[in-house]
Amino acid sequence: MKHLTTKDLMTAGIFSALYFLAIGLVTFICMFTLPVLGNFLLPAVAALTTGSIYFLLLKQVPKFGAITIFSLVMGTFLLLSGHFPLAIIANLGFSGLADWFTYRTTFQTKHKSLLGYILFSYGLTGPLLPLWFMKQQYIDNLTSRGKTATYISGMFQYVTPTFFILLMFFILIGAILGGIYGQKLVAKHFGQTSSKQISDLYD
Amino acid sequence: MINIQIKCLLLFITHIFLFIPFHPVQQTVLVGLLLSILFLEKERKRSLLYGSIYLVLLGILIALPYFKSFLGHSFGQLAMVFLLLYPCFLAGSLLIRTSLLSDWILLLKKCRLPMYLILPITVMFRFIPHFKEDFKHTFRLQKMRVPHSSLFKRLERTLIVLLHAAIQSSQELTMAALAKGINQLETRPVSKLTSLTFLDYLVATSSLGLIVWRSFL
Incomplete structure (x- = not known):
């Protein structure tokens, strides 16, 4: 990460703030339009809407490590703001993969950045994964609250592998559509000329 | 407290x-x-x-x-x-x-977090309220300028404005940070x-x- 300059770090921080705001807005919309399902679909909807922020960051800081920093900042912020601690692991893992895929593979630039975005989008599944992979914690918690086994099995009848696969599929579709839209939006509004004009102003 | x-x-x-x-x-x-x-x-x-x-x-x-x-x-x-x-x-x-933000920097430094994390996190803290306000104003402005446009179009236009603002802010902030020596957090003396x-x-x-x-x- 040492090759990232102060400007790169500042840009990552500013884009993280924007990304955080976008995620907050998406959460708000999801909660009110789809009261229950919205929470499960949040990573897919977020992937659909935040593509432009990701691709503009990629354009502004085209260096290995920028995506990881971007995601790590979000993860640390979520951790410090009391969100699920394991979320940072999913964030870090998927963003590291996205970084590696974007800068260390030899695919065509447009395609590998889209694939990188798809991987990055899976980082948002962190808060949801415990429902499937830490089921025992929830069951212990319910047992300590005096709930019966029949009641507990009824509670978890919808936390199934099929539902999990379906969610992952939705994220994939959301990331593909959001990525293509984000790439187009960045190319249209922040193309070579417009970004050069902005950077010329400050160089 | x-x-x-x-x-x-x-x-x-x-x-x-x-x-x-x-x-x-x-x-x-x-x-x-x-x-x-x-x-x-x-x-x-x-x-x-x-x-x-x-x-x-x-x-x-x-x-x-x-x-x-x-x-x-x-x-x-x-x-x-x-x-x-x-x-x-x-x-x-x-x-x-x-x-306070200064407390945050101190805490992150005490946690021995690397510079490449402290800087973006503090910048993020600083900019969340700024973008929140910007979003509100721009969204309202879009409503006034193009009253019959769809919610999606309005959100898209607001996002473009915010993205432009983000690019400009990153350039300005870098210059300010370099001038103030914020990039030298490790060696900068702090009294707290x-x-x-x-x-x-x-x-x-x-x-x-x-x-x-x-x-x-």
Whole structure:
């Protein structure tokens, strides 16, 4: 990460703030339009809407490590703001993969950045994964609250592998559509000329 | 009021509580402690609001056996997850809402976080309220300029404006940071009183006491 300059770090921080705001807005919309399902679909909807922020960051800081920093900042912020601690692991893992895929593979630039975005989008599944992979914690918690086994099995009848696969599929579709839209939006509004004009102003 | 290190300790303790099964009474005591600190930190309205939300979540959990439909079950399940994460959320909210940016930098430095994380995190903290305000103004402006456009179009235009603002802000901030020497956080001298008060010790002891209580119950 040492090759990232102060400007790169500042840009990552500013884009993280924007990304955080976008995620907050998406959460708000999801909660009110789809009261229950919205929470499960949040990573897919977020992937659909935040593509432009990701691709503009990629354009502004085209260096290995920028995506990881971007995601790590979000993860640390979520951790410090009391969100699920394991979320940072999913964030870090998927963003590291996205970084590696974007800068260390030899695919065509447009395609590998889209694939990188798809991987990055899976980082948002962190808060949801415990429902499937830490089921025992929830069951212990319910047992300590005096709930019966029949009641507990009824509670978890919808936390199934099929539902999990379906969610992952939705994220994939959301990331593909959001990525293509984000790439187009960045190319249209922040193309070579417009970004050069902005950077010329400050160089 | 409360030292930022103690707030961090509280966050750590709430995370411990997340991984071990605990009694609802212990959770309520922990939530009560966090709400009282929030109240003491002059976030009175927020503390009352969070207290009411906790009571509503508890109410939903009690009424859960009466929900028979899929929607009811899912709703109850979500309420349970929220309830499990609620102390963490409260400790996080306490840490974020009642700490100054300078305290944050100090805490992150004390945690020995690398420079490439401290800088973006502090920038992020600084810019979240800025973009929030920008979003509100731009969104309203779009409504006034093109009143019959769809919500999607309005959101897209607002996003483009915000993205332009982000690029400009990053350039300006870099120049300001370089001029002020913020990029040299490791060598920059900082004077800050970090000693713990009686209240800090009291909060730390009570929160650690909760863990002892948990191991005996």
